[in-house]
Every structure is written in structure tokens, then in C-alpha cells.
Amino acid sequence: MNRMGTRIAGFGHHAPDQVVTSAEIERRLGLAEGWIAGRTGIHARRVAAPHEAVSDLAVAAADMALADAALPKGAVGLTLLATSTPDHLLPPTAPLLAHRLGLTSSGAVDLTGACAGFLYALVLADGFVRTTGRVALVAAANILSRRTDPRDAATAALFADAAGAIVLAPSPRADAGVIASSLASDGSAYDLIQIPDSGSRLSASGLTSGDARMVMRDGRTVFSRAVAMMASSCRTALEDAGLAPEDVIHFLPHQANARIITAVAERLGIGPERTLSSVADFGNSSAATLPFTLSALRATRAYGEGDVLLLTAAGAGLTGGAAVFRF
Secondary structure: OOOOEEEEEEEEEEOOOEEEEHHHHHHHHOOOOOHHHHHHOOOEEEEOOOOOOHHHHHHHHHHHHHHHHOOOHHHEEEEEEEOOOOOOOOOOOHHHHHHHHOOOOOEEEEEOOHHHHHHHHHHHHHHHHHHHOOEEEEEEEEEHHHHOOOOOHHHHOOEOEEEEEEEEEEEOOOOOEEEEEEEEEOHHHOOOEEOOOOHHHOOHHHOOOOOOOOEEOOHHHHHHHHHHHHHHHHHHHHHHOOOOHHHOOEEEEOOOOHHHHHHHHHHHOOOHHHEOOOHHHHOEOHHHHHHHHHHHOOOOOOOOOOOEEEEEEEEOOOEEEEEEEEO
């Protein structure tokens, strides 16, 4: 039986037009000048317009990826959308995304994996492509600006709106695509990052009582546990791939904030010259940060055949992991 691998045939990304600088938030909250950038490395973020929904951002990024891939739309057999802020709790947004893109032969489903959503979607899509020989569209999008309290510096300073997408296609090279992964979870930290006023824990009598805002209960603990999960998952994935950190050409961590990116890279011994980052200008859009950054930096960063890409993420749940992808 012929073995096949996978390849990224198309890249896409999209951020809303409105820019909100950290200086604006500092003035609004009475914070010292440079307070946000000094703690997070974030100087600006994008915010969706009132008429925009997650599907609008996802369509823009996915359309770019599909155009880049230049493959027949009928070849796409699966559409995965990683999001924590779907258009509606029901139905899922992915079928609407596939419909708006004209992907009439594609299955479609949302993945709610918080900041690690795209990572999980990539691993699942890679298996789908290898098994079926069909193409997968893997997108991630979030509008987190509507789920943060503008009075809460811990979340308002971090979270942003954006979308990213890739088209994953079959490759004749069996060693291309996801060559190892290490997925992780730690439910003991389930309530560290949460939108408590939502879901089935909210009684029917309280369905209209709250405004569903995100809460981060202990930033220091989130930092330490996210860094530990990401670094450990990276080491395991690299070991399973028979590789070492020195073999990584492109390191793409979740763009949570600059301190987490630096901490994980330092634990692995990966220098800033190999680390991909867009957090300074676009902030933290949860699951969207990985495909957004991968696509946005493509113009200035050459992804060569055979290059090793290490992706990692951790977020609410806690859920996270790492994957090793060979271009």
C-alpha cells in the first residue's frame, strides 16, 4: 500500500480593520504608560466591527487559503473550524463557513479547544487527509473582544479578534506533514480561564441574566502551568519524531503573550531567530494565533521543503499539546 503524507497547499489570514492600541487601553483604565507592553509584549490588537461575526472573519481567511492552494473546491472533504466564539451556540458555524465558501462536498464541524483548538484540528485533519486522500480546510477564528470585560486589565489587555486558515492536501512524501504529536489536558485547572455565565451550568431561569464575560482567576498560575504543558508536550513530540530542539527550523507557539512565548522557547533552547511571533501587533486571538501567524509571516519567512515546524499551544481547560510538522 502506498503511503502518503500531507502538505500545506494554501495559507490564509485575516484581521479586522479597527486597531486598538495598548496606549488607548492604558488611558481608559488609568494604567501607567507602557504597563501593558511591559507585561505582555502587546502594543496593538484588532477588534471586529459591530456587524462582523466569527464566520465573516473565517470566510476571509479561508478564502485566501483556498485561492492560494488553487485546488478544485470539490476536492475539499472536510472543513474544521476551531473557535470558542461561534456565531451561535447552536448550530455549529463550520457548516455555514463551508456553504459560504462553496465547499459542497465537504463535511464540516466546529472544534472548541480554546487556545489549542487549531493544534487539535491540525492533528485530526492530517489523519483525515492521509486516510482518505482528500483535502481538508483547517480554520480558526475568534472574536474575543466581545467576551472580555473592558474594565479588566487581565483580559482586556490580551485578547483580540482574528482568523487564520490552511488548506491541507495529500503529499507523495510519506515523511511530510504531522510526523509526531503530543496532546495534553489537565482538568484540575478547569476554572482558571472561564466564561462562567454560559453553558448548561447556567440554569434556564438565568439564561438572560448575564453577559458572558471571560474571567482569568489567577494569571500567575495560568502562566506557569501553560508554560510547563507546552514545553513538556514539545519535548515529547520531538522525541517521538526522533528529533531534537536543534532540528527545529520554525518554532510556532501560541501567541498568548510575549512572556509565555519567551519562557517556552528558553526551556527548549530555541532562540528568537527561529521563533514565529505576531503578538506585538495582533494580540491573543486564542486558537486563531497559530494559523494567523503562520500565514502572516509567510511573506518574510521562507518555509522550505523538509523544514521542521514545531507548533505548541495551551489554554483554558487546561488543554494543549504540540505537533511536529515537516514541510
